[in-house]
Amino acid sequence: MKPKVLKTERDYQAALAHVERLMDQPSPDEAELELWSLLVEKYEEEHSPIATPDPIEAIRFRMEQAGLQSTDLHPYLQSKSKVSEVMNRKRPLSLSMIRALHRGLKIPAEVLVQEPAAPYIVRRSKSARRKQKA
Secondary structure, X not given: OOOOOOOOHHHHHHHHHHHHHHHHOOOOOHHHHHHHHHHHHHHHHHHOOOOOOOHHHHHHHHHHHHOXXXXXXXXXXXXXXXXXXXXXXXXXXXXXXXXXXXHHHOOXXXXXXXXXXXOOOOOOOHHHHHHHHO
């Protein structure tokens, strides 16, 4: 099979089958395997992009992976109350929090700076609520 830019689903399926055949060989041609893998990867990036995860969900996922509890986030989010507010979507991540989470928990910064999938819950002060009623 001759390498070419994959433009259709049919091209993509044929390329996948070819990669599989190459991998099944006792000693595949590494250069050919790499080229076909790049062609398949490029097609997948264009036709099936993976969305960046929600920042709060990414933090929860990393916590689960590392067996962390909410108290383990204090060094990154500065206090117990801020941990609660961030994780309950009542407070957005600040730049210093993003940097700390990126350094400490190795969560990609580009994930943490994304807008969250769910909106932040904005609570108005009592005086603001009174003014709105009047």
